[in-house]
Amino acid sequence: MPNLAGGRIWKQMPQEDGEITLELYPLNLDSTAGVGLFQQFNGGTADTAQPLANDTSWGVGISRARDRFLVAIMWTDDAAQTSAVAATTTNDAAALRFYAKECRITSHKSSFTDGVLKTTATFKFPAMNKAGDTKTHAWESTNDGDTTPLPALTYSAAL
Numbered sequence: 377m378p379n380l381a382g383g384r385i386w387k388q389m390p391q392e393d394g395e396i397t398l399e400l401y402p403l404n405l406d407s408t409a410g411v412g413l414f415q416q417f418n419g420g421t422a423d424t425a426q427p428l429a430n431d432t433s434w435g436v437g438i439s440r441a442r443d444r445f446l447v448a449i450m451w452t453d454d455a456a457q458t459s460a461v462a463a464t465t466t467n468d469a470a471a472l473r474f475y476a477k478e479c480r481i482t483s484h485k486s487s488f489t490d491g492v493l494k495t496t497a498t499f500k501f502p503a504m505n506k507a508g509d510t511k512t513h514a515w516e517s518t519n520d521g522d523t524t525p526l527p528a529l530t531y532s533a534a535l
Contacts, residue, residue: 391503394476394513396447400495402486404428413497416443417484446531447499448475453520463528470520476501476513477531 377385405414405428418430450460454469464471476499483498501512516526 393503394501396476396499398497400497402493402495413484417481442480445479445499446475446477446529447479448473448529461529464518464525468521468523471526472517473526474515475529478502478512
């Protein structure tokens with residue numbers, strides 16, 4: 377905020393919510409109950425019988441609370457690494473991981489603009505937990521030649 381002397385007084389604001397936007401290439405709805413972003417975003421009862429369809433019935437009193445997710449993204453030179461939430465191996469590989477807990481899908485848009493079906497999904501997450509004592513996101517890394525692995529991530533919805 378400017379003051380009369382021409383200086384500035386900084387006003388501290390709460391940290392904004394975080395946002396992760398992913399461009400995905402969907403293949404189909406998943407027949408496993410509660411799996412797949414099409415069914416997770418639309419909510420309701422997940423369809424498990426062919427042909428698969430999103431639940432379109434929303435009776436009075438049905439909870440519209442959105443599911444929460446752990447979103448983890450890992451970059452590594454270890455070809456054996458198959459999961460961003462798993463611990464890294466101690467084979468001297470380099471790895472960089474970002475994760476965010478308490479994410480909710482806030483946007484799920486499909487397009488066919490360049491001849492390929494793709495979905496852009498946006499996840500938002502709070503900067504801190506409800507108590508304000510733990511951040512909900514972090515960056516982790518291990519360097520090439522370092523044999524200390526990144527730990528496995530665990531998640532339980534805390535908010």
